[in-house]
Amino acid sequence: MDLPKNRFKAALKAGHHQTGFWNTIAGPIVPEALAAQGFDWIVVDTEHTTTEAFQVHASLQAIAAYPDVSAVVRPVSNDPAYIKRYLDMGAQTLMIPYVQTADEARAAVTAMRYPPHGIRGMAGGTRASRYGLVKDYMTRAEEELCLIVQVETASALEQLEEIALVEGVDAVFIGPADLSGSMGHPGNQAHADVVAAIEEAFACLKAINVPSGILTLNEDFARRLISLGSGFTAIGTDISSLMRDVSALKARMD
Structure with missing residues (x-):
């Protein structure tokens, strides 16, 4: 069996914009429903949610039923132990939160890779290797792995x-x-200063040919950033959509 292809990474390299959505509600049902909507990518978030590591496995299986939808997993932190577990579960794209320096980015890269280029622990019978059926998985895995780092402070923007x-x-x-x-x-x-900082960051990333992404619930701002070169834009979260629609329904019935 060949190494599974990472459609999300391929689209980034090709410069095709991808529209995504954020899964914060634990369990496989919501990410499966979101995948059925046809988004290009779904984030399974474990940083600001109650989703535990073992639940990510089921969510990845649910999203996999939709071959044109890519799963992105956000660990709770830049922790090699969590990175290893999610990669073994078959996640091909990880979004690492709160990366403040180039050294922290390098640490994430190292955690994503097997020796001699990294520190990822080796296990043969994992979902990532199709339970051992991808015979050359450990020598080729990084070809299809995709690392997104989150830059989310003024200090990090300076770097x-x-x-x-x-x-x-x-x-x-x-x-x-x-x-x-x-x-x-x-x-x-x-806020004008925050918007300006974001737009400057997107301009910088475009100039150095590094794909950029963001989550924004403001549709106009999403379109603005896409016009500035955003490569992957998340346009909502499950809980915010739920609360907005339920609030509107309740208001109509009051």
């Missing part, structure tokens, strides 16, 4: 180019929520 150009980093995701807080405007992602 954006150094972080983005670390060998093995495939894309940079700008985190607007934490960025707003670090800039003194917590929760106000629409």
Whole structure:
């Protein structure tokens, strides 16, 4: 059996924009339903959610039923132990939160790779290798692995180019929520200074030919960033969509 292809990584390299959605509700049902909508990518988030590592496995299986939809897993931190587990589960694209320096980006790269180029622990019978059927998995795995690093503070933005150009980093995701807080405007992602910082970051990444991405619930801002070169844009989260629609329904019935 051949090494599974990473459609998300291929689209990044080809410069095709990909529209995504955020899964925060634990369990496989919601990510499966989101995949059925036909988004290009679904984030299975374990940083700001109650989703535990063992639940990610079932979510990956659910999304896999839709071959045109890519799964992206966000670990709780830049932790080699979690990175190893999610890769063994078959996640091919990881989004690492709160990367502050080029050294931290290099640490994530190292955690993604097998020796002699990294520190990923070796296990033969995992879902990633199709339970051992991909015979050359350990020598070829990194060909189809994709590393996204999150840059989400004013301090990290000052080192954006150094972080983005670390060998093995495939894309940079700008985190607007934490960025707003670090800039003194917590929760106000629409503040002019925050918007300017995001747009400058996208311009920088475009200039150095590194794919950029973001999550924004503002549709106009999403379109603006796509026009500035966003390679992968998440346009909503499951819980925000649920609360918005339920609130609107309740208001109509009151």
